[in-house]
Amino acid sequence: MPGRASDPGNSLVHFAPEVRDPVVYPIRHGINPPLFRVFVSWSDGNLLNVACLQAPSPVSNATARAAEPEADIGGKVVEVRLGEGDGEINEEQRRRIAYGSVPAFAMLQSRRNSLSMMSRMASSSSFRNEWWQHVLEYSNQIKDLLGPPRLPSSSVIEDSKVVLQQIEEPSSLKAAWELMEIFYVDKQSSAWLPERLVDWLAGYDCILARTETAIYSKLVNVQKKIVKIQVIEDDSEYWEGISSALAVGWLDVVVKLLRLHGSYQLDQLGNRETENGLVEAVAVLVSTMPRMRADLPTGKLGQCCKTKPDFVKAWEKWRGHITKLECSAFWVQCGHRQTREGLRNLLQIMLGNIKNLTTSTCHWMELYISHFLFIRPFSTGLEGMHSLAQKCMQLKPSSNSSGLIGVFMGILGGNTEVVLAECSKAFGPWMVAHAMELLTATDDQADILLHEERYNLGGISMEELHRLVYAQVLSSHPLTWQIAPTYLASCSKQGLGLLEVLLYRQSVHNLRVTLKNLEICRLYELENISACIMKIAGVYYWKHGRRGSGIHWLQQAQDEVRLNRIAQQLFECIGKSISDDSFKQWEGLIELLGSEVGTAGGLEFLHKYRDFKRSLQLVHDKKAADAARQTVESLVQLMRSPSTPRRFWLPLLHDSVHLLNWRGQALLNVSETNLLLSKLQELSMAKLHPDFSNFDLPAQALATVRLALAANLRQAILEES
């Protein structure tokens, strides 16, 4: 698509138009300059083949070249590998994800087919009702693949000083996937959307922390400090950490940190009683915060309310407790300034004071989530969420807009195409091809948009387009090409055609690849293609001197035309090499050809020829009349058979001269002898033909045979009369 690069707005598949710093790949070709010509072409995947040719030297004589072959190579092809991935996910992991998503994808497709078959009878609404659950299952399978699940707390003995579980960092690919699952698939939890977003941020805040300051990095610092510092409550970072954790709803972290407060220590409990009471009161308030969600995983704090009325009731009561504590007289008695201010800040956060929330959060996303927790605990529809996000962004401008944020804003903006474009830009074709299922799971609008056939895409849908793109990516790598058929098969318009191209394109150098190719043909019932592949392989083997394999593969492909051509070449070398003792050499091949008529082209002759030679040998050894008669019968059969090449007529007859001169009786009757004579006549005529080829027979062979036949004829006539 040469025209597309200049106009990114028109491109079917997103590519980044912004020019980054050019990457220089040095090429070590080892050719003496000057270079005459450089050819560049694509190889598999992101490999580039660069061929460098030296200028032909004016005095190029063969002897000079032979003298110093090293110095005068003349040209060289160098492979250049472009790009090394984006760093977060390497090629090996990418392949693992590609492999792992095949069964999930295939299963979803087959479920779709069987469901749509059934719903043709029932209503389409029942299809939708059931469908999203299948997609959810699919989404969970893919999620497992993208990284290990987040475990609540795995250690048996809990260390009170470990407030933050530092786990292996999740990928932003997984974060984006989960985000799409929350918004597009999980119908059940749509009422609890805000809390799902809280959970989401808890899992993936460390991704935000990679590029900008985020609460996660703040808490990592606090974690380091609490191990070292004795009087932690004097430290401002301690209080900042607590308020930040509270702002984004990490209640377990808040309570754990509060319990590290110095007033809990036994030796201090006496003179810091009021202070300790206040800390504990806040800790209790934090841990009883009402949360509208389906369930609370173990280790998480709060008071779980499943329905809105329950929640509103609990919320009012809880807020009442906070205001009461806020107005309490105990604050005056609390002598420790940092504790007093820190705790009151926490109360303000819980009361939803926007100023306190803004100062406690770092990234706009965190501010956004804190809104859901303390200001607007109910979901307000995409439009409201979108405008809120924009407001938060203004309050805390972000310097770096990662792909994840782009996807998030796309989702809130309610524009499927933007979401797709952002996915493609940040995460590539795998994501787009697989996330398509999530987008269409519950959203009818998106379903129509992505499934409608488009004229500008050549009559295919967006869904098919992106699957094809992903299949192309898979096809370009020697390890992943074999999973591309799963995706191509799910493309109703262009898939099969491209599958055929893919199968044709595989080289036959490696037997395993060829067998894999045939296996794919079998799975998709592509008999024509498999016959073609066998023919290609057969010719390849034949040309590389593996004659037995060549013949066998062509035989299995029932390629009469090529077999007949090959037979001519084969007979030529048989004629030269076959004598009675070297027949062993051919035994294996003849066995391989089998004895069934019509499967081996002209080659079935070989089988009969071998049998004839054998019985001839037998006659030679035993000199028995009945064996001789049988041999003669097979001779006549061979001479009658149209598959016996003409070039073998004379050698056959010459071999059987002593049978024709059999003492005592004629083994051939008159009509048989006449047949052989006429063949001989035909042969003498053909001798004048230019391409007549004769084996190494004695010059008088023809005459000997003719004489023997005549003798036999005389004997036969005598016997018959």
Place this chain on the structure above:
Amino acid sequence: MAIAGDPNLHRFPQPNPVDAVRWIPAFSSLRRLAAAAVHDPDSSSSAVEVHALNPGPNLALRSSHPIPSRISALRFSLSPQKPLLAAAATFAGSLHLLSIDPFEGSIDSELSVSDIAFSAAAVADVDGQMEGREWVSVGEDGRVNLVAVGDGRLEWRRVFDSMGLVEYSAVKWGSPAEFATGGLGFGVQWWDQRKPGGAVAQFKGNWACGNTIGMVHSIDIHPSRKHICVVGASSGTVFAWDLRWQHQPILLSGVGMGDTVQPASESEVWEVRYDTHIQSSSIGSGPTRILPVMMCSEDGILAVLEQGEEPVELLAEACAINGFDIDPQNPSDVICTLEWEMIGILPRSKETSTAF
């Protein structure tokens, strides 16, 4: 089809495709080692790797030895000895004999033969005698060679050269003088070193109907029944060929002309091996029955076959199982290589599955 796959199978993702895996014959049950033939298509490099299986379970790389070309077959000498001998055959037509320390898992030395006279095409399979002093190799060019360890080098001699008229894809010793080979058209050949000049017996299966290549991929011979070859081939075919009844092979899986035995698989059977773990129900019913055989296939099946009974499926994976090996010391444990760059270990008994 289970998405996450069989929960009993321990999966060990590898950074590169694994072409073959073998248990390393062990001296003690404490240290368990496995060897793998790996290939990196990006750098076109291949190696034989030794991994230690630790509780956890995890598979830790112990040593790696580069091999100049992609490995087509990897075999160990059967008897536990020090050092162990392993042979790796390559697609480039070379044969490499490695000596492996069975305690440390280190690969100490290598002898190789890579002569154009030795093999002009890929060496398809190799098999060693008990102590690994003598090996037989067969190739796509139709050459059958005997390779023996000489004075610090490998010595080889040609047994047969079909000049490309036939090619062989599998080989297995039957006795110190006899071996079996397999090739196209469900063909099996029996050779006797004492009778040179060609195979002493051969068989061609007539099951090859329609678009199937009928290629033999693997042969196994039980040490106590040297006259029977079990053969794994295309189209899910597994059959036993008895030298005493050469024209009546016993079909264990697949679709034959006359009789159809329920196929455990419908695609290439990559490897067959007598299953020493399963006590055959037929022990009492006389020596004519074929002992249980394990097979793995292109369509992801690992199964045990018994004559006259339904196949017992051990695994049904979403991708091909390219090869497997049964631990000679703990025959309940099976190691296999999965097409999607993974090594799998399947413990079949309670004791060993808890040990993992």
